[in-house]
Amino acid sequence: MLRPNYLLNSKLKKLIVINKRGAHFRYESSYPQDHKVWQPVLGPGDFYGDAPEMVTNSYDNAILFNVDGFFRNLFPDIESFGSLTRDTIFIYTSDHGQSLYENGALSLHCGKTSPEARVPLIILGNLGKPVDINYQSSHTNIFPTLLDLMGIDQSLWAHNYDASLLSAGSGYVPARHYFNGQTNEILIYSDLP
16 A cells, blocks of 8 residues: 655655556456446446447446556655655656547547547646746656756756747747557657548
């Protein structure tokens, strides 16, 4: 079990990486059955392609249980949130989105649809300055943001990375690349259906 007070209240400098299980196929196996909020849901023998509403309900239940449970464990009470985020930055993201068979998609992920390329990217903590929340961020912004947060001057960066979220603005629109796991091709995000 994650013990945030032990890890975060230490005076030592730290980088904590948590890799947790998300909501994966079969979604109804990603949450306890007594945590169903949306119904009807898929059963053990149901075929996903035949029941899009049940796929969505099962997925939403899995996301709610996974994400809500993670943050409730990380921040057990609202009073701890301020003290835990004063000197610590939390970055939360996902490796991929899900199609849920929308718009004729034939798979849940690793295809080439827009929903599969969309993932959450949430930063909690005191960044020291306001950021443009209208900027459409992506995974490529995480590493340069970490470099900025560590105080590494951009002149020392090994490569010309994408923009840090501490400096990116909504007027900056880089090309977004997306890897299609079914065809092994690299696509530009704007070309996704």
